[in-house]
Amino acid sequence: MPPASASGASKRPRSAARKRNAADTKTRILDAAEALFIEQGFVATSLRAITSRAGVNLAAAHYHFGSKEGLLGAAFHRRVEPLNATRLEALDALLAEGHPPDARELMRAFLEPLAGVDPESPMPRLVGRLFGEPDAVARPLLEREFSEVAARFFAALREALPDQSPEVIRWRFYFVVGAMIHLLAFDKPPVPLEPPVDPADGIEQLIDFAVNGLDPHAESVRDV
Amino acid sequence: MPPASASGASKRPRSAARKRNAADTKTRILDAAEALFIEQGFVATSLRAITSRAGVNLAAAHYHFGSKEGLLGAAFHRRVEPLNATRLEALDALLAEGHPPDARELMRAFLEPLAGVDPESPMPRLVGRLFGEPDAVARPLLEREFSEVAARFFAALREALPDQSPEVIRWRFYFVVGAMIHLLAFDKPPVPLEPPVDPADGIEQLIDFAVNGLDPHAESVRDV
DNA sequence: CTTTCAGTCAAACGACCGTTTGAAAGTCTA
DNA sequence: TAGACTTTCAAACGGTCGTTTGACTGAAAG
Numbered sequence A, B: 001m002p003p004a005s006a007s008g009a010s011k012r013p014r015s016a017a018r019k020r021n022a023a024d025t026k027t028r029i030l031d032a033a034e035a036l037f038i039e040q041g042f043v044a045t046s047l048r049a050i051t052s053r054a055g056v057n058l059a060a061a062h063y064h065f066g067s068k069e070g071l072l073g074a075a076f077h078r079r080v081e082p083l084n085a086t087r088l089e090a091l092d093a094l095l096a097e098g099h100p101p102d103a104r105e106l107m108r109a110f111l112e113p114l115a116g117v118d119p120e121s122p123m124p125r126l127v128g129r130l131f132g133e134p135d136a137v138a139r140p141l142l143e144r145e146f147s148e149v150a151a152r153f154f155a156a157l158r159e160a161l162p163d164q165s166p167e168v169i170r171w172r173f174y175f176v177v178g179a180m181i182h183l184l185a186f187d188k189p190p191v192p193l194e195p196p197v198d199p200a201d202g203i204e205q206l207i208d209f210a211v212n213g214l215d216p217h218a219e220s221v222r223d224v
Numbered sequence C: 001c002t003t004t005c006a007g008t009c010a011a012a013c014g015a016c017c018g019t020t021t022g023a024a025a026g027t028c029t030a
Numbered sequence D: 001t002a003g004a005c006t007t008t009c010a011a012a013c014g015g016t017c018g019t020t021t022g023a024c025t026g027a028a029a030g
Helices: A017-040 A047-054 A058-065 A068-095 A103-115 A123-130 A135-160 A166-185 A199-214 B017-040 B047-054 B058-065 B068-095 B103-115 B123-130 B135-160 B166-185 B199-214
Strands: none
Touching: A017 A047, A017 A058, A017 A068, A017 A123, A047 A058, A047 A068, A058 A068, A068 A103, A068 A123, A068 A135, A103 A123, A103 A135, A103 A166, A103 A199, A123 A135, A123 A166, A135 A166, A166 A199, A166 B166, A166 B199, A199 B166, A199 B199, B017 B047, B017 B058, B017 B068, B017 B123, B047 B058, B047 B068, B058 B068, B068 B103, B068 B123, B068 B135, B103 B123, B103 B135, B103 B166, B103 B199, B123 B135, B123 B166, B135 B166, B166 B199
């Protein structure tokens, strides 16, 4: 009987030597799946391509992850959990300062973790990719992984922008997310020709753009 | 011998009665393909589902469009061509006024055609959907259909915002496109919970957001 | 009427899909 | 060593895929 979809973190640590091979198999499958999902998308990627690239047997994917969707969920969760943790950590640090949060600091807490330490990290592109998948595939995952973080940042934005109506803040936060996804999903975006590609630079540009869009009359924009 | 991918507009008008049925078949295939591409995406939609919904034979899709990709190109082009025409018309009208264009008017010319006359039109969602498809499918189409319009609006934005560097304008226009795509692709976007859904309202909100993000110190924002 | 040909149709092509099976191999416990 | 597991493996399951074929239809052209 296969473990199918386990929580992943709290497995009984009965043995170390035995599990190492199995854990290695799981990791290799996740790595291959992630790379191919980013390159081709979820629907267009076959389990055979994944297991072939990982150098493991086809059935191992089902044994460890239960199904192709389970594999996507695991690959996505592996990258999103640290991202969410970093974001919420930064948000909590801002809120702990006592005074109402600043919109620019909020956007920095929300967007800067995407720049990441490793510019080769596939995490941002995996996140961006998922937003383009068919609704039946992507919707439950996005809801599960992001709803809490989105709700907390939205609440903080309402505090930071007391002069804006909640509806306007909701719209504009929604647009920021759209711009973010667009930045993450494309290496060489097709619409503006010859676009810049340095992801860290893009995040900085996006923070400026987001703050301007959210609160155009904050005169501190250029002085901070 | 099938016509495969014809230009569509300049066919020899030898007969009217005979072609009417063929044109009707093509339209029905395009309508069904469009609806299913929007619902499920390109890769996840089969030609059998399309022709079944259209009530035509499976082979008719290949006869009229050459391949599944050819069908996507035709369905996309059918919606994008009027959109591009409307956008360029509005842009030309602005440029014909003699003075340098205003950023808000440019964004209105660029975004307002998406609100459309018919709120039931599937065009915006088809455009939004294509941005999420795997690169090999979407990239050539987006390049072909949008590069000219993007270049012309970018050039006009440079005139409208002489104080901003071309790089910054390019980034911000890129973010506006991302927010636009995000708005078009989702009925009920998953990230900000309980989002507003009226598309016409969304476009107006997006224009405000875009103008703020592009040029935060334009004091005319609230007075126009 | 006969020819011509764009268009439609049922049927099949080979390939690939996600998933399942049952046996074999490996690893720890007693 | 014997037994009880977890993990791997080759092989196959039933289906669906995009595409092609060749016969057939019916209106225009001679």
